[in-house]
Amino acid sequence: MRGPAVGTLRREAAPWGTSIALHALLVAALALMPPPKRPKRLEEERVSVDILTQQQFEASTRPPPAPAAEGLRPPTPAPAIPQPPAKPAMIHATEILSGKTLADPRSRQARADLATLASDERMVQLCNVEALGQIRKWRADFLPERVVPYATAEEKIRGTAIDAQGAAFRSRGSWYGLKYDCELGGDGESVIGFEFLVGDPIPRERWDELGLPAVH
Numbered sequence: 591m592r593g594p595a596v597g598t599l600r601r602e603a604a605p606w607g608t609s610i611a612l613h614a615l616l617v618a619a620l621a622l623m624p625p626p627k628r629p630k631r632l633e634e635e636r637v638s639v640d641i642l643t644q645q646q647f648e649a650s651t652r653p654p655p656a657p658a659a660e661g662l663r664p665p666t667p668a669p670a671i672p673q674p675p676a677k678p679a680m681i682h683a684t685e686i687l688s689g690k691t692l693a694d695p696r697s698r699q700a701r702a703d704l705a706t707l708a709s710d711e712r713m714v715q716l717c718n719v720e721a722l723g724q725i726r727k728w729r730a731d732f733l734p735e736r737v738v739p740y741a742t743a744e745e746k747i748r749g750t751a752i753d754a755q756g757a758a759f760r761s762r763g764s765w766y767g768l769k770y771d772c773e774l775g776g777d778g779e780s781v782i783g784f785e786f787l788v789g790d791p792i793p794r795e796r797w798d799e800l801g802l803p804a805v806h
Contacts, residue, residue, distance in 0.1 A: 678787055679787075680769070680771070680785040680786065680787050681724075681728060681785060681786055681787060682784075682785050683720075683724050683783070683784040683785065683786070685727075686720065686780075686781050686782065686783075686784065687720060687723030687724060687727065688716055688717075688719040688720040688723060688780070688781045689780060689781070690723075691719055691722075691723050692704075692719065700719070704716070709778055710747050712778065712779075713747070713750065713752060713772075713774050713778045714739055714745060714747070714752055714754075716772075716774065716779075716780070716781055717739070717752045717754070717770065717772035717774070717781060717784070718737040718739060720770075720772060720781045720784050721734070721737050721757070721759065721768065721770050721772075721784075721786060722734045722735070722736075722737060722759070724784060724786055725759060725761075725768075725786070725788065728788075729788075732761045732762075732788075733761050733762055734759045734760065734761045735760055735761065736759065736760045737757060737758070737759045737768065738757060738758050738759075738800075738801070738802060739752075739754040739757045740754075740756065740757070741756055741757055741758035741765075741767075741768075741792075741800045741801070741802060742756035742758070742767070742800060743755050743756025744756070745757070750773065750774040750775065750776065750778050751771070751772070751773050751774070752770075752771070752772040752773075752774070753771055754768070754769065754770050754771075754772070755769050756769075757769060757770060758792060758800070758802060759788075760802070760805070763804075763805050764791055764792075765791070765792040765797060765802045766788055766789060766790070766791055766792060767788070767789025767790055767791075767792060768786065768787070768788060768789060769786065769787045769789065770784065770785065770786040770787075771783075771784070771785045771786075772784050
């Protein structure tokens with residue numbers, strides 16, 4: 591047999607007492623270390639499932655209505671601006687009547703009186719005669735017998751045009767308001783255009799104030 595080679599190390603078993611001491615140190619070291627953290631247990635997630643009808647699904651997906659503002663009222667519409675009542679339309683004469691009236695033999699005195707008047711006054715009286723005839727033709731229940739062209743306002747004379755906005759006429763013992771626009775020919779001797787409007791009855795207590803004579 592060959593002997594061990596020169597220089598080869600021989601491993602000898604450690605004494606038994608030394609092994610016990612190292613084991614004790616290892617146990618002591620492990621006892622001083624903090625225990626490892628226990629991993630958290632994952633909880634199972636529960637999912638609830640609801641079965642919806644078509645109507646319920648549409649209702650659930652419909653956006654909610656906008657909340658109504660508390661204390662707010664719908665805007666109040668602006669009040670309508672009252673309009674002034676329309677002015678009654680003037681009645682336009684389709685036939686001039688004063689010429690026929692003065693041509694009647696019973697108007698001989700009236701023609702004589704007109705001849706004595708100044709030009710402006712004669713034109714006013716011709717328009718008054720026209721007014722009497724037009725009112726009588728317009729309403730048969732009126733029997734006009736006299737016209738005062740300046741009862742509530744002076745008549746205006748512009749060339750051969752007469753504007754009487756404050757006139758009055760008497761019929762069957764009562765006085766009524768009257769407006770008329772009268773146009774005469776270039777010579778001022780005949781009426782060629784006429785418009786009028788009959789107003790309300792004039793109260794009896796105002797007759798003296800307006801110079802309207804009562805019938806005796």
